[in-house]
Amino acid sequence: MNAKLDSEQLYKDNVLGNYGLPPVTFVCGRGLRVWDDADKEYLDFCSGIAVTSLGHCHPNLVAAIQKQASELLCVSNLYRNENQAKLAAKLDEKAGGGGKLFFCNSGAEANETLIKLARLYGQKQCGVEGKRYKIVCAENAFHGRTFGGMSATPKAKIQNGFAPLVEGFVFAELNNLASFEAAIDADTAAVFIETIQGEGGIHPSSIEFLQGLRALCSKKGVLLLIDEVQCGVGRTGSFFAYEKAGIRPDAIGMAKGLGGGVPIGAVWIDDAYADLFGPGSHGTTFGGTPLISAAALAVLETIESDNLLENVQENAPYAVEQLLKLQLELPEYILEVRGAGYMIGIQVAESPMDMVALLREKGLIVPPAGNDVIRFLPALTATKQDFDEAIALFGEASRERAALLQESTTA
Ligand SMILES: Cc1ncc(COP(=O)(O)O)c(C=O)c1O
Incomplete structure (x- = not known):
């Protein structure tokens, strides 16, 4: 039995179901990256839900x-x-x-x-x-x-x-x-x-x-x-x-x-x-x-x-600008971009859970919020390049979700 199956079964048998069954087992993190038990790398824009403010394992x-x-x-x-x-x-x-x-x-x-x-x-x-x-x-x-x-x-x-x-x-x-x-x-x-x-x-x-x-x-x-x-x-x-x-x-x-x-x-x-x-x-x-x-x-x-307040002040407007560009491309799917600094909410045209799962498959982890919002809550150390990578993945996933929604409404 590999480590993944092991922890999945141990969760099912022993951990209270108030979070359902969490989908992935993470074993290691550095900076904005985390790795699961199959060695897959993810960009972490969840940060333990706004907790790991310095990224993972800051020295x-x-x-x-x-x-x-x-x-x-x-x-x-x-x-x-x-x-x-x-x-x-x-x-x-x-x-x-x-x-x-x-x-x-x-x-x-x-x-x-x-x-x-x-x-x-x-x-x-x-x-x-x-x-x-x-x-x-x-x-x-x-x-x-x-x-x-x-x-x-x-x-x-x-x-x-x-x-x-x-x-x-x-x-x-x-x-x-x-x-x-x-x-x-x-x-x-x-x-x-x-x-x-x-x-x-x-x-x-x-x-x-x-x-x-x-x-x-x-x-x-x-x-x-x-x-x-x-x-x-x-x-x-x-x-x-x-x-x-x-x-x-x-x-x-x-x-x-x-x-x-x-x-x-x-x-x-x-x-x-x-x-x-x-x-x-x-x-x-x-x-x-x-x-x-x-x-x-x-x-x-x-x-x-590490001047992290300045880092947030400098990069957050850039991130929002990129997200707004994406919204212009996909206005039927991305309904609004709002928030402040590294607390960004992207309102989408559906419940956020399928999108959260799709992003995870693509290597980006994000938390949902409310009925229709994806949150970007990266560590305060996140760079423009981290946002570029996250927004590219988010764009790819949004195009797929928008096409699926379009199909289901025209079917
Ligand atoms: C604004 C706010 N207040 C309180 C809480 C509760 O904090 P905790 O989960 O650490 O008890 C949260 C958690 O998400 C929160 O976002």
Whole structure:
């Protein structure tokens, strides 16, 4: 029995089916390339869904993990570790200073912390436990799979089967300030949005909307909580995607790309609200261990030393230009190209799953999003040549899919 059959059978027998049966077994990665167990090479524009921000096995990240693993892995948060302290200082600087950090293990946990912050804030404002607790989120949002995250994610596919959900989540239309204003009432504690909706299909919040929302939250005395789990840590060419609007959120959730491939979640909270979490009010065993913090520090240092924000800023417009050319050629199949930096969504004229499979066959791996979107989420190290290669494969596949769709409509 070869290795592929082995792992396929082991998956079938032992791994929970919530992802179906994953189609390929990857065994090795370098930079933007990954190889499967049959030695086939792929260009990776999925990056573990926006996680491997430096590409696979970046020497700085590997060295930091190896060094720290040989010194100290974990001491719990009952004790200090230098890496966590340094990482907190660095992330506070990125968020504009004047805040505090909490470390956890995933985006959902980061968002859970934001939701708990909203509860603490609301209760402090009105002086009554369980009164001012509502959170206004965006339609089509995705905030994770915990009960709080799920309740903030208004999608049947995600919520079905898990009732009763957490109370108090209300939804308004992204980029429609009047809709958010109408949704805020005397019981509202916070507004909570992704700067760019990722899983929902790459829908960016406009600059005017973000600025308007900041002003609205300040006027109404509710917190502005920003989920940068997918779009943060350099993905859009600035450290945080909301920076384009020049606003300061009250708290920010991060994860994914921050660890470059190891599990991390982080929350930045403005000092005005950070004390709401007093000793014992929140916690996690694994958050901010010496190992994970060393990895995240290496990611942040490499983003700076290798000028990766500039790399994204320079190459993303080129990539979009090439994709728009392709759209001109295939307007019936490629309906829209949108996003920011290396978070690009290509809306196609069908469910994305056949296209994802076809691209994989051709050697390009990409994640789908929403009902009809293919995402390009390459490592921040991706070059123009990487985009040329990806877009050539995408073009080839789009022509094939467009022809098939054409055939099926004329048949
Ligand atoms: C915007 C956003 N928030 C939260 C999450 C949940 O993160 P995790 O899967 O690490 O729990 C995701 C994951 O895709 C995300 O894209």
